[in-house]
Amino acid sequence: MSTKIQRLAEIDRVIHEPARLMIVALLAAVEEADFQYLHQTTGLTKGNLSAHLTKLEEAGYVAIAKSFRGKYPLTICRLTERGKEVLDNYRRVMKAAL
Amino acid sequence: MNDATPRFLEESPDAIAGRLMQKAHNQDGLPEIAVGLMFLFVAGLQWLQVVFHQGSLAYKAANLGLMLLPAPYFGSLWAIKMVRRKFLIARVGYVEFKPVNKKRIWAVIGIAFVVACAMVFAIAAKRLPPASWLLATTGIGGGLLAILSGRLPRFVVGGVLMAVAGIFLCLIRVSLEMGFMILFGAMGLLSLVSGCVVLLLFTRRPAEAGE
Numbered sequence: 001m002s003t004k005i006q007r008l009a010e011i012d013r014v015i016h017e018p019a020r021l022m023i024v025a026l027l028a029a030v031e032e033a034d035f036q037y038l039h040q041t042t043g044l045t046k047g048n049l050s051a052h053l054t055k056l057e058e059a060g061y062v063a064i065a066k067s068f069r070g071k072y073p074l075t076i077c078r079l080t081e082r083g084k085e086v087l088d089n090y091r092r093v094m095k096a097a098l
Numbered sequence: 099m100n101d102a103t104p105r106f107l108e109e110s111p112d113a114i115a116g117r118l119m120q121k122a123h124n125q126d127g128l129p130e131i132a133v134g135l136m137f138l139f140v141a142g143l144q145w146l147q148v149v150f151h152q153g154s155l156a157y158k159a160a161n162l163g164l165m166l167l168p169a170p171y172f173g174s175l176w177a178i179k180m181v182r183r184k185f186l187i188a189r190v191g192y193v194e195f196k197p198v199n200k201k202r203i204w205a206v207i208g209i210a211f212v213v214a215c216a217m218v219f220a221i222a223a224k225r226l227p228p229a230s231w232l233l234a235t236t237g238i239g240g241g242l243l244a245i246l247s248g249r250l251p252r253f254v255v256g257g258v259l260m261a262v263a264g265i266f267l268c269l270i271r272v273s274l275e276m277g278f279m280i281l282f283g284a285m286g287l288l289s290l291v292s293g294c295v296v297l298l299l300f301t302r303r304p305a306e307a308g309e
Contacts, residue, residue, distance in 0.1 A: 022114060029115040030195050037191025041122040069187075076192070 014059045015090050019026045019044055023089050024061060025077040035075040053077060061086055078085045110116045120249045122193075127173035127187055127296030132174035137286025139163075139170060146280035189300070205246065213239035230267075237264010237281060252292055260285050 013022055022042050031068065033041075039049055053075075056062040061083030065076045079087075122147060124131065146160035153188050182190055213235045220231040241261030267277040 022118070025112065025115040026118060029112070029119060030193050032194050034192040036188070037122065037193045040117045040125070040189070042193050072188070074192075 130293030224277030
């Protein structure tokens with residue numbers, strides 16, 4: 001039991017943050033989504049969402065493709081294989097420990 | 099962050115994603131409008147079967163229409179996607195869903211099976227005519243599906259009303275066609291009005307341009 005609890009210390013801190021976990025959980029349930037959809041669905045502010053997406057991209061958990069839709073910027077986000085692995089691992093550790 | 103934060107800590111990531119996506123899916127009222135139109139279409143076909151005698155061209159056309167119901171259903175899914183992409187994308191954003199949600203399909207099959215079993219059992223018990231039980235189980239099954247698939251207060255209200263309407267029609271012993279016409283007509287109208295109100299409120303929300 002104690003070893004399971006101790007595994008909580010190994011949890012990935014990038015994904016453990018509630019807003020980032022929400023983004024990753026959402027992206028795990030879809031093929032891909034744009035910034036606007038994530039903004040509408042999560043209820044995060046645009047600045048907050050942008051900062052969290054940057055952190056997830058830097059960690060290699062989310063792939064971001066930027067382009068334009070007309071004159072507006074279009075940011076498509078997709079969970080990477082690494083992101084899926086980290087989310088699965090996070091889920092396993094949390095289930096086992098709690 | 100919004101009010102999702104406290105609940106977020108108590109739910110699994112899958113549950114959170116499911117809840118948020120469902121909320122996003124229903125935020126513009128388009129699915130309700132589509133369901134409302136489908137229900138009114140079915141009610142219209144049932145009306146034809148009430149008004150015209152069996153064997154008439156209109157009656158046969160209504161039967162054919164009921165058999166071809168999957169076509170407008172799949173057509174409505176396509177239409178919702180197109181309307182969103184063409185007119186609402188700046189507000190709702192773009193999302194590409196994964197192809198099949200097996201859990202949901204099994205849940206729907208499970209509910210249909212339970213409702214069918216309940217109906218067979220009730221008919222075998224011979225307390226009421228089969229048509230009455232069919233109306234009751236359609237109302238209850240449809241109501242349950244609305245609650246499970248919508249997961250928002252307005253869908254819970256709609257689902258409960260559909261179940262109550264089904265039971266009421268069962269108890270007053272109307273004919274099957276008349277019962278379906280009333281049930282689908284009333285629920286279709288309710289769904290259409292609710293969807294239009296949600297869409298109106300959604301489009302009146304100030305849009306934020308850019309990212």
